[in-house]
Amino acid sequence: MNKKQLTTLAARKAGVSQKYIADSLNPVLETIIEVLSGGNNITIQGFGSFQVKTMKERKSRNPKTGELIVLPERKVVKFKLANGNQVK
Known part of the structure; x- marks a missing residue:
């Protein structure tokens, strides 16, 4: 499953737009990448x-x-x- 498929599925489950899910998910993923890149x-x-x-x-x-x-x-x-x- 890729990111687009994930946001589509999550949007359906939550009853919101794909854009809303993507706008919410992107900062979380960016933060995870930053933390892991720092060795934590x-x-x-x-x-x-x-x-x-x-x-x-x-x-x-x-x-x-x-x-x-x-x-x-x-x-x-x-x-x-x-x-x-x-x-x-």
């Missing part, structure tokens, strides 16, 4: 948590050439669904 974690009670993790440097292969390369250490975001919520 976010927990939304009843929804889940976003955690910034550091992946260690590792060796890999270039799929085209087979050449051995070293991937540098990097930060990634992991999402964990809150307890009680299940993906169906």
Whole structure:
């Protein structure tokens, strides 16, 4: 599901316009991105948590050439669904 589909579905459920949902959702998403970019974690009670993790440097292969390369250490975001919520 992409952002447009999400706003369409949410607008239907809430009985409001898609523009209203998009105007409300955009600042929330921007704030989440800013907080995570700063290296901080976010927990939304009843929804889940976003955690910034550091992946260690590792060796890999270039799929085209087979050449051995070293991937540098990097930060990634992991999402964990809150307890009680299940993906169906």
